[in-house]
Amino acid sequence: MNIAVIGGGWAGLSAAVRLRQRGFSVTVFEAARTLGGRARGVQSPALQTRIDNGQHILLGAYTETQALMQELGLDPGFLLYREPLALEAADGSFILRAARLPAPLHLLGGIIGMRGLNLAERWRLITLIQSLKRQKWKTQPGLTVAQWLTRGQQSAHAIHMFWLPLCVAALNTPIHQACAQLFARVLQDSLGGPKSASDILIPRVDLSQLWPDHVERYAPPDTAGTLNVHCGHAVRQLTGGWSQVALDGVPYDAVVVAGNAPATHRLLRQLSPSESGSRYLAMLAAFEYIPIATLTLQLETPWKLPQAMLLLKEDPARLWFGQWLFDRSAFMRGDALSDIHKQSGSLLNIVISDARAFMAHPQPQAVAAVIAQVQEQCRRFGSLPHVVGHEVIIEKRATFAAVPGLMRPENRTPWPRVWVAGDWTDTGYPAVLEGAVRSGRDAAEDVQFVLG
Template sequence: MSAPSRNVAVVGGGWAGCAAAVELARRGAAVTLFEQARTLGGRARGVEVHGRTLDNGQHILLGAYKHTLALFRRVGVDPARVLLRLPLQMRYPAGSGGMDFVAPRLPAPWHMMVALVRATGLARADKMAMARFSTAARWMGWQLDDDVSVSVLLDRFEQTPRLQRLMWHPLCLAALNTAPERASANVFLAVLRDSLGAKRAASDMLIPRLELGALLPQAAGRYLEARGGSVRSGAKAETLARTAAGWELAASGQALGGAWRGVFDAVVLATPPAQAATLLAPFAEAAGLAAQLHAFEHEPIATCYLQYGPDLRLPLPFCALLDAPGRRHFGQFVFDRGQLDPGQAGLLAVVVSAAGEAAALDQETLARGIAAQLDAAFPGLGLAAPQWQRVITEKRATFACTPGLARPANATVLAGLVLAGDYTAGDYPATLESAVRSGEAAAAIILRGDASSAKNGSLSHAGGKPGADSVT
């Protein structure tokens, strides 16, 4: 079905907005994409650091990211070229006191069974606990009737302290960006379903070789413009109003020549929740939705970049780290960017999820603590004194993924206006795949012409029945 007469504004050029714009353009709509920043990408974008473009945060995709991988191909990006594919793994530096768990290239479920048997750094009791938990989770459909915290879930299934420390807690932080004590067990189970419980290829880890802007947003912008659409970067949406002709959008920005107004048949709000709530504020019937959007709690992510000599090479492209916040060792994963992009030789990226405590430190103190952590994890490499370091903190990187969290549907009570974003209803946390799926779902509602809660409902809850397929 095409919609050549539909004139649609997409407000927000993050991954959800880009996905919505591409899907609308692909099916014949006339699309104008508005992005407040100078570049597309939203919270997954490139920033300039020491004369080079680096990501504002390090991401890992999964082979199960079907919608994201299909979108790459649609806009002319070859996943095999831009992503490093590795088997599912949780590997710590040798001798650091961690574990080494790698799924071999075998069909499911044998890849996980063999990985568990071969894993080092885990005692027999740890392995038995993990096997029992995986079996029980599969038996119950990777879902609880009543959502609880991840910590309660792990205790309920008698997971050993060491297994929690080395496997479950890092996975929870990486996937949900929420501490296990307050993270949703049902969302965590959905992540495990598509990693530990998935087919082997679906469980593969995919690490971007390119900065995130070049990975999708830039290609999406070119795709949109090639199909007659328009990308308005540096354009801030100020207000929305309903008129007899449709939705009137007022925006401003140098790219628009100052104040600007335009009328559209439909609007996709692909902005962060608080900004969407502000645009919805004038509409009394959307007061409940606006309040819900304002109520979202958020969690920060910090990424510490440390530059060493170009000959530096870690034993692995990425590995887990034993954190110790009391010693200012906040790093949870380290990525050797030189093994992903030869132009970044000697550059390490260390990720701190749920980074509230770390983000409270000044950049110099945090970077110095992480450098000391790396030096202890990789003795002999001289990592205590980098040539330069830079901490990039996204203070509102994701929503806090807590048990039973109510998340809004794409459709709203306002006909012709829909939401798109990784925070909308679904059983996955805030990820690139959930953003892409939400954008495509928003586009589908507009193309059907039923963007009203009268047909679609206005609220949903995390931890509901799974969608078509799942991702981390």
């Protein structure tokens, strides 16, 4: 059977791999020239090197992504730099490091030894996480993260120092709007599993090279079927019946539409109308999007910060919008990646989630302010090497706003030969890589269940 996959992001490609494993012949259509979607490598004209469209991190708990890489014959242990959970403010005012103890004591020990919160605040933090765990990581429906924290008696200081940066990083949604249940899912993933689940994984190669570029060459042994990938091909027309669908007039037995929600909506609304179809389309139309900006600085020499990832303190009044600082030299150190190291070892990435305030200012002014922020907050590590170039990438539709009460569609649609996949489907996760990979896998399994 011939299955088309529309979209070569992490969800679409994950679906393609699983469909190929199940013996289908798969054709992937990707509108862009590069695979990876919102997590891809790009050539930076300003820096004359390949960078990511935005700094991404994964968690040890992202098991399906790591399994997928292994299925493709790749080694996640080599391609992903792994370090135990450590949240450290660049200026040293806040430090949380997982203790060298088995789970869950690694976290308990980490919180007890935490710098930046007083004893009462640390105690309330432990109590809140313990009670969430007792409630099986479920919060009351409809709660925002801010409401959940207030009910959990977290002080304004603890919220400002710890919870707020964590929430914006995990959900890319302001704490007063963010969904407590989705946040609880992130906490469950990192804190509710084995110790390795809370490890932080940082890609050492660009996000397309990490695994999406390998999909085209994937050929599982002893399995029927083929896998073809067409980049630079935007599918414009989708028509469907009971036994077939057609993409731009070409018939397939089924299709997995794996664009983001607006792109998927544009295609699905061309299919025959029905009441259930309208309800389904309404869910897709309800998503709102929040941008993320990534500022990449090219330094004259690598800075060699002691931590790959440091927390920056925002101060919008001074245009200090930086939230996280990543030093690529830290995760390229001392290994066989020397060629890549030469190109990108002197790059710093500064992440600005919910970048609406950053975007409201003239870019040169905002960039200069963020560089000043890094200089000031990292003073204890010596002076910032000379900045020889920079690139700003703004992803306007980086993630959907993770607000309470979102209705997220299932992979199976009301149209018999049409499935969807994407981080926005009903995965239980916020908009994250692991959610996208699982969504693709689940869509493929359901295609197999129905048609196989």
